[in-house]
Amino acid sequence: MTTAVNVRPSVATRPLLLAGAVAGPLFLVVVLIQAYTRDGFDPARHPLSSLALGPMGWVQVANFIACGLLGLAGAVGLHRALGGWGPVLVGGGGAGLLVAGLFRTDPVNGYPAGAADTVTWHGTVHSMGPAVAGLTGLVAFVVFARRFARRQERGWLAWTVVAPVAVLAADVAAFAAGDFRLLVVAQAVATAWTTTLYGKMLR
Numbered sequence: 001m002t003t004a005v006n007v008r009p010s011v012a013t014r015p016l017l018l019a020g021a022v023a024g025p026l027f028l029v030v031v032l033i034q035a036y037t038r039d040g041f042d043p044a045r046h047p048l049s050s051l052a053l054g055p056m057g058w059v060q061v062a063n064f065i066a067c068g069l070l071g072l073a074g075a076v077g078l079h080r081a082l083g084g085w086g087p088v089l090v091g092g093g094g095a096g097l098l099v100a101g102l103f104r105t106d107p108v109n110g111y112p113a114g115a116a117d118t119v120t121w122h123g124t125v126h127s128m129g130p131a132v133a134g135l136t137g138l139v140a141f142v143v144f145a146r147r148f149a150r151r152q153e154r155g156w157l158a159w160t161v162v163a164p165v166a167v168l169a170a171d172v173a174a175f176a177a178g179d180f181r182l183l184v185v186a187q188a189v190a191t192a193w194t195t196t197l198y199g200k201m202l203r
Helices: 014-035 048-052 057-082 086-102 121-150 154-177 181-202
Strands: none
Touching: 014 048, 014 057, 014 086, 014 181, 048 057, 048 086, 057 086, 057 181, 086 121, 086 181, 121 154, 121 181, 154 181
């Protein structure tokens, strides 16, 4: 899998790249505001997907869908500018958010208050969204690391190697400690890498 050499994005491509740059930070900001203001929600015990449940759940559903669409638009912009498999894999993050928004998760660990833990078909489909996004994201790191290595962009190569190591470390720590906040840390690292990549393309 290879990715073509950088070219300056066209006027039509720049808005798509900007959409991709906005998607990740916007998603995290909306999630964090909800996580620390929603009654009964404990960021350590409840996954961020649980924010899509309850009376205010529509906010997180809208966040999933809007940021998923922005992420897909950004991937289209990357593909126009670079070609290859890298942008397609980056688009997996947007697709994962869309799946998470279209299929509601199941109650877990007593959230929303009074809801029993259940397993439904739509909850199962929902869980596939983050899984696909995570897998395609890790492969994207490999593809772009090879690209930066070929172009001898040492700074970007180092960042593209360090980021997935940090993501995996936070993921493992989250499951070992049973603390969902560490999954948000992992997502923040991945978002930082993706956003800086879009910033690089927009320069």
